[in-house]
Amino acid sequence: MNDQPEAGLPGPESGAGPDAGxxxxxxxxxxxxxxxxxxxxxxxxxxxxxxxxxxxxxxxxxxxxxxxxxxxxxxxxxxxxxxxxxxxDPLSFDVADFIRDLTGDLAASAGRDDLEIALDLDHIAIPAASAAAFALVVNELLGNAVKHAFPPGRRGRVSVRLSNGDGLCRLTIADDGVGLGGQPPGFGLTIVKLLGQQLHADVQVEDAQPGVRATVIVPMTAVPKPDRASP
Ligand SMILES: Nc1ncnc2c1ncn2[C@@H]1O[C@H](COP(=O)(O)OP(=O)(O)OP(=O)(O)O)[C@@H](O)[C@H]1O
Ligand SMILES: [Mg+2]
The missing domain is CATH 1.10.287 (Helix Hairpins)
Incomplete structure (x- = not known):
């Protein structure tokens, strides 16, 4: 190891000299x-x-x-x-905290107090560069569950799971609503597909009888190591 201070940087003995200032x-x-x-x-x-x-x-x-x-x-x-x-941390993004924020907002703005949104979220940090794409995917899938799965008068449950293992971040959003009913993808699911490609993710949206299950699996290869991500 080279103990010499780098050129232009103050050495340990320089204290609060002009360079430190x-x-x-x-x-x-x-x-x-x-x-x-x-x-x-x-x-x-x-x-x-x-x-x-x-x-x-x-x-x-x-x-x-x-x-x-x-x-x-x-x-x-x-x-x-x-x-x-x-x-x-401007360099890494806590997906679980974001989902908690978003689900609070969604339920409130949809005015559906007959919907239960159950969260089971591990804390997972993804790189800031992937944050907007991942957040938009979550936004579309959760928005679909709230908007389409439960016609007025039908109570229901949306469960959101986020876990981390084998170098993969797994997100599952499942509802027990009416199901896709053969409806073709619209703009929202097209965005999900395109952003999924950007994230190198495997994205599946399928009928689960009852309801719809969406699964997004994102490789965590570029995610900062825990000792870098945590303070
Ligand atoms: N969770 C769900 N439950 C029931 N139907 C769904 C669900 N998710 C999607 N769908 C059906 O699939 C269709 C396509 O969804 P998509 O998100 O692509 O478009 P959209 O929600 O209709 O419009 P946009 O997302 O562009 O505002 C929906 O219109 C709806 O009929
Ligand atoms: Mg949609």
Whole structure:
């Protein structure tokens, strides 16, 4: 091992000399910059959401309004990912915490207190670069269960399991609702397929009699090791 300090960096004996001061200033500038980027991204996402909302309020056609509402939900999912990353470790993303956030929001916004959403989640950190894709997949699959599985008046249960083993992150979202009923994939399931490819994931959405079971298996090869991911 080379014990010599690297060129330009203060050695252990230098204490709080001028170099240490310069380092502290540089660090403060970097964190101010990070803070500023966080604010700008948040504001821009908020601006996009407001534009979509305003457009939907001026849209008379119910189908177009519904489409704009789902776009708004997708943007909200990306905004949640951003908020979580910047509140915590900006390099890794805790999927379990995100799912907990999302299910709370979904149940509330759907106004369905007759639906039970059961969570069984291991804490799994994925790299920040995969976070938005993974979050959008979860958003579509959970959204489908809440929107399509239970017609008004039908009570039901959606169970969400997240586990980690053999280098794979496994997500299962299962409902006991009406099932796919032979319906072809729409835009939502097409997004799930495309994002699944981006994540190198194996994605299955199938009838489970009763209901629908969606399984997403993502290889964890690029996930930071626990000693790096945890503080
Ligand atoms: N969990 C589910 N239970 C019952 N039917 C489902 C479920 N998930 C999907 N479906 C059926 O599959 C169809 C296609 O789903 P998909 O998510 O691709 O489109 P969508 O939800 O109709 O529209 P979008 O997601 O673009 O807003 C749905 O319209 C619905 O009929
Ligand atoms: Mg959908």
């Amino acid at each position: 310069a380092l502290e200033t540089a660090l403060a500038q970097k964190s101010a910059l990070l803070h500023e980027i966080d604010h700008r991204v948040k504001n821009n996402l908020q601006l996009i959401a407001s534009l979509i909302l305003l457009q939907s309020r001026r849209t008379a056609d119910p189908a177009a309004r519904a489409a704009l509402k789902t776009v708004l939900e997708r943007v909200a999912a990306v905004a949640t990912v951003h908020r979580r990353l910047f509140q915590n």
